[in-house]
Amino acid sequence: MPSSIDRPEPLMLQEARQTPDVIARQLVENAEAAGALARVLRDRRPPYAVTIARGSSDHACTVLKYALETELSLPVASLGPSVHTLYGTRLDLKGALVIAVSQSGASPDVVENVRMAREGGALTVALVNVEDSDLAQAAEFVLPLRCGEEKAVAATKSYLASLTAFLPVIAELSSDGKLKEALNNLPDALRRTLELEDAANALAARYSFAQNLLVLARGLHYGVAQEAALKLKETSGIHAEAYSAAEFSHGPKRLLAEGLPVLGFASNDAAWPATEAAYADLRTGGADLRTLGPAAGSTLRTPTTGHALTDTVPSALAFYLFAAHLALGRGLDPDSPPLLSKVTKTR
Structure with missing residues (x-):
């Protein structure tokens, strides 16, 4: 769909619209690798898992953490890469499942931590888009994102593909037939999500002049809220912060007195009743709150997929449509954020 700005459509929108085909390709081409990894994990049941990532990839790891914990009862922690690369500590990760997520696979700190973990006896897995990258070579197992080149x-x-890459492994290990079915149907659900672009544009118009924005969610959608806050900073220069809907009342709620608007993610899972009650309380207190997600009554309601784990993907895709049009509506180019580049290499 053409934007309202007389300029070429941003790569951000073009690439977001490729997601249904990306996920369909990933599910087919990764089937053998996902099955092999699931068999190894059955034989080498890890006592816990850790994730290694930065930026958008780390937000995908937040979603993955909830997925592994709720479906497999596997505790998950986020590893601080600098503990090894800057402080020189070699963590004892023997027997652990170590999952690194990266679009480029080029950041030295992520690569070095995976090498350390593998040398120490961890089972290492890379979710990476560049299949001949240093990260892919460092890990024992690779689940490619299958995005093709991402230029924006x-x-x-790449974030959306990071959400789905490990789900077939979880489906195998949990024998969750509903998750397998939801994964098979996900590309069609994402195509229906793209039909919401006009509605996402209309919602974005409400925030054309916002300088600050609070983003709330709970459970599986919390990693999507983290990603949303980052994208609002990157593409529109909005000072956005993500909070758990459960934690928001512990102090950050004070910001509502300053008139800050709120965007809440509305899931369709076990976290929703508590989250819905929190949102109702905020509205009673006068909060300017709009919602996005598969829950009934959402301001921008996304398609349900048949499983809570896969529901996060249409929510994130719909948000990307919202964020791109918000930037365009503010007269900005989401493909040219000041001071940023595509690949950031940290040590």
Whole structure:
């Protein structure tokens, strides 16, 4: 769909619209690798898992953490890469499942931590888009994102592919037939999500002059809220912060007195009743709150997929449509955020 600005459509929108085909390709081409990894994990049941990532990839790891914990009862922690690369500590990760997520696979700190973990006896897995990258070579197992080249500075299809890459492994290990069915149907759900672009544009118009924005969610959608806050900073220069809907009342709620608007993610899972009650309380207190997600009554309601784990993907895709049009509506180019580049290499 053409934007309202007389300029070529941003790569961010073009690449976001590729997501249904990306996920369909990933599910087919990764089937053998996902099955092999699931068999190894059955035989080498890890006592816990850790994730290694930065930026959007780390937000995907937040979603993955909830997925592994709720479906497999596997505790998950986020590893601080600098503990090894800057402080020189070699963590004892023997027997652990170590999952690194990266679009480029080029950041030295992520690569070095995976090498350390593998040398120490961890089972290492890379979710990476560049299949001949240093990260892919460092890990024992690789689940490619299958995105093709991603040119936009603001990641879209690579983040969404990071959400789905490990789900077939979880489906195998949990024998969850509903998750397998939801994964098979996900590309069609994402195509229906793209039909919401006009509605996402209309919602974005409400925030054309916002300088600050609070983003709330809970459970599986919390990693999507983290990603949303980052994208609002990157593409529109909005000072956006993500909070758990459960934690928001512990102090950050004070910001509502300053008139800050709120965007809440509305899931369709076990976290929703508590989240819905929190949102109702905020509205009673006068909060300017709009919602996005598969829950009934959402301001921008996304398609349900048949499983809570896969529901996060249409929510994130719909948000990307919202964010791109918000930037365009503010007269900005989401492909050219000041001071940023596509690949950031940290040590």
